Amino acid sequence: MSAELAQQIVNGLVVGGMYALIALGFTLVFGLLDKLNFAHGEVVTLAGFIAIFSVNMGLSIWLTIPVVIILTGAVGIIIELLSFRRFTSKEGHSVSALSSFALGIVILEMVRLQWGATPVQLDIPKSIYISGTVLFGAPIPWIKFAIFSISIFLMIALHLVMSRTKIGRSIRAVAEEPTSARLLGINTTLVTQYVFVIVSAMAGVAGLLIAMQNGIVTSDVGFTFALKGIAVMAIGGMGDMRGAIVAGLLVGVLEGIAFSIGWGGISDVIVWFLMILVLLIRPAGILGGGRQAETRV
Amino acid sequence: MAEVLGAKDLHLSYGPINAVRGVSFHLDEGETIAVIGANGAGKTTIMRGLSALIKPKSGEISFLGEPLGRRKTSDLARAGMLHIPEGRGTIGGLTVLENLRVAYDIRPNDTAFAAALEPVFNHFPRLSERSSQRAGSLSGGEQQMLALARALINPPRVLLVDEPSLGLSPVMVKEAYQALAGFQSSGMSVMLVEQNVRMALRLADRAYVLQQGEIVLEGPSDDLLSKPEVLDAYLGSHG
Numbered sequence: 001m002s003a004e005l006a007q008q009i010v011n012g013l014v015v016g017g018m019y020a021l022i023a024l025g026f027t028l029v030f031g032l033l034d035k036l037n038f039a040h041g042e043v044v045t046l047a048g049f050i051a052i053f054s055v056n057m058g059l060s061i062w063l064t065i066p067v068v069i070i071l072t073g074a075v076g077i078i079i080e081l082l083s084f085r086r087f088t089s090k091e092g093h094s095v096s097a098l099s100s101f102a103l104g105i106v107i108l109e110m111v112r113l114q115w116g117a118t119p120v121q122l123d124i125p126k127s128i129y130i131s132g133t134v135l136f137g138a139p140i141p142w143i144k145f146a147i148f149s150i151s152i153f154l155m156i157a158l159h160l161v162m163s164r165t166k167i168g169r170s171i172r173a174v175a176e177e178p179t180s181a182r183l184l185g186i187n188t189t190l191v192t193q194y195v196f197v198i199v200s201a202m203a204g205v206a207g208l209l210i211a212m213q214n215g216i217v218t219s220d221v222g223f224t225f226a227l228k229g230i231a232v233m234a235i236g237g238m239g240d241m242r243g244a245i246v247a248g249l250l251v252g253v254l255e256g257i258a259f260s261i262g263w264g265g266i267s268d269v270i271v272w273f274l275m276i277l278v279l280l281i282r283p284a285g286i287l288g289g290g291r292q293a294e295t296r297v
Numbered sequence: 298m299a300e301v302l303g304a305k306d307l308h309l310s311y312g313p314i315n316a317v318r319g320v321s322f323h324l325d326e327g328e329t330i331a332v333i334g335a336n337g338a339g340k341t342t343i344m345r346g347l348s349a350l351i352k353p354k355s356g357e358i359s360f361l362g363e364p365l366g367r368r369k370t371s372d373l374a375r376a377g378m379l380h381i382p383e384g385r386g387t388i389g390g391l392t393v394l395e396n397l398r399v400a401y402d403i404r405p406n407d408t409a410f411a412a413a414l415e416p417v418f419n420h421f422p423r424l425s426e427r428s429s430q431r432a433g434s435l436s437g438g439e440q441q442m443l444a445l446a447r448a449l450i451n452p453p454r455v456l457l458v459d460e461p462s463l464g465l466s467p468v469m470v471k472e473a474y475q476a477l478a479g480f481q482s483s484g485m486s487v488m489l490v491e492q493n494v495r496m497a498l499r500l501a502d503r504a505y506v507l508q509q510g511e512i513v514l515e516g517p518s519d520d521l522l523s524k525p526e527v528l529d530a531y532l533g534s535h536g
């Protein structure tokens with residue numbers, strides 16, 4: 001393997017992990033409510049600036065992790081309350097989409113009022129981008145391993161929560177059979193709130209990781225990553241968590257490979273065309289575990 | 298005996314459709330009652346009203362001595378109302394064990410989960426064999442067992458069962474009713490809704506006959522069983 005290719009594959013995995021974290025948020029909300037949360041991406045942006053604020057206040061970058069989780073989790077509650085709770089009628093799907101879209105823009109514009117539209121430096125020691133190891137001849141800084149490990153850790157944690165805990169069982173029950181879940185004593189409103197806290201905090205950590213990887217935060221980062229997150233959700237199968245993880249890493253690596261063979265300019269075309277193909281050929285997603293996209297509407 | 302569940306002049310509707318019109322009944326502690334009626338009589342609608350899945354248009358429901366008011370379905374479940382709906386309400390994507398765990402978690406319980414499983418698996422050995430299988434892949438009869446097992450793993454104060462015999466083979470119907478008889482003899486208060494008149498009347502202490510959203514006949518099950526011609530008049534050829 002050439003050093004260039006190895007470098008790009010590692011980069012792809014790191015970025016793919018963040019795509020997956022963000023796509024998991026889209027797919028979990030979709031699985032639960034059949035709704036798309038268009039405010040999701042701006043949580044990523046907000047998290048980046050929360051990180052900058054905390055670091056400027058003197059917190060270490062590692063200590064900003066809980067700060068970001070708490071604040072973006074709280075934003076999740078607000079998103080649910082403003083853009084999802086009330087809209088339970090048949091038109092609720094489009095209303096929630098519109099409302100969350102608007103809320104995303106409100107968050108974005110508030111961020112821009114505070115921090116401006118130009119990139120802002122994240123003030124962390126530059127050494128973390130330098131010290132590292134060599135894989136297949138490519139120098140890989142430790143920070144990339146750290147970022148990738150945090151993404152993977154969060155995915156495993158989410159998997160354990162969903163498969164082993166009471167709240168995870170409740171989420172799956174409400175996603176599948178909301179009426180039966182209520183008859184079994186499950187408070188669907190509370191479960192929905194939990195989901196928004198979980199997905200927003202995950203998007204928050206993704207935003208922090210993106211800031212760490214780039215060393216800067218720009219207000220359009222959330223939009224860029226949310227777009228990819230939506231593609232990844234669709235490729236993985238809407239509502240399919242495993243699919244979102246696999247598709248996230250796959251898209252990241254595909255982009256990396258495209259860059260290493262000089263196709264970087266058309267990597268977006270490749271990704272979005274892949275999504276179109278997957279929707280046509282495997283509407284339930286690459287793993288086939290998601291809900292059939294064509295049977296909805 | 299104390300009343301655990303009751304309705305007074307209950308009206309329930311779906312938009313302009315008045316499915317239940319002025320129904321009154323009561324269920325006393327430890328008693329089993331049946332509501333029987335033909336297709337579309339409003340049986341399921343009554344059940345939905347009792348567990349607050351639909352809001353009454355007018356009238357009153359009381360549960361454990363308190364008016365239902367604006368209480369939520371999930372609150373009622375936690376307060377001891379177990380409604381096994383038409384279609385059984387198992388969660389297909391969860392395993393048998395996970396379904397049982399969800400039912401166990403409805404109310405805090407002094408028994409550990411593993412210990413609470415014992416009577417369930419003794420009573421329904423089939424569920425033990427299938428414990429790691431997705432509930433959606435069970436047969437209809439097995440799903441009904443899984444649904445009824447909820448009442449065993451964490452016994453409710455009041456059990457509402459909507460057509461336990463629906464879609465089951467005669468053997469399975471018998472098994473379901475044996476389970477219900479077991480709950481009954483353990484002192485549980487049971488309200489049963491059925492088209493299968495004979496099975497329901499044999500189990501219940503009292504029964505109400507529902508026709509087009511109104512109660513047209515009520516009384517002890519034995520009295521109703523001894524008047525098949527009256528039942529036939531209201532229910533057609535059922536039973």
Ligand SMILES: Nc1ncnc2c1ncn2[C@@H]1O[C@H](COP(=O)(O)OP(=O)(O)OP(=O)(O)O)[C@@H](O)[C@H]1O
Pocket residue numbers: 311314316334335336337338339340341342343383492
């Ligand atoms: N969701 C609904 N929307 C509109 N009308 C409904 C709805 N559910 C039931 N109905 C109507 O209300 C009436 C009572 O229905 P319900 O389901 O309570 O009857 P049932 O006695 O349970 O019948 P079955 O024995 O077939 O289950 C019927 O006329 C039915 O068409």
Ligand SMILES: [Mg+2]
Pocket residue numbers: 340341342383459460
């Ligand atoms: Mg019915």
